Amino acid sequence: MAYLAMVMFVALMAFGRDYFHWSGNQVELALFATFVFGIICGYRVKG
Numbered sequence: 001m002a003y004l005a006m007v008m009f010v011a012l013m014a015f016g017r018d019y020f021h022w023s024g025n026q027v028e029l030a031l032f033a034t035f036v037f038g039i040i041c042g043y044r045v046k047g
Contacts, residue, residue, distance in 0.1 A: 005038065005041075012034070013030075
C-alpha cells in the first residue's frame with residue numbers, strides 16, 4: 001500500500017499540473033493535503 005501511495009504521489013506531482021490544469025498554488029495545496037493525509041493514515045495503521 002505504501003508503494004501505491006508513493007507512486008500516486010509522484011504521478012500527481014509530475015503530471016497533475018498538465019492533467020488537471022492546476023496553477024502553482026493548487027499544486028502546493030495538493031502537496032500539503034497528501035502530506036497531512038499520509039500522516040493521518042500512518043497513525044491510524046499504527047494505532
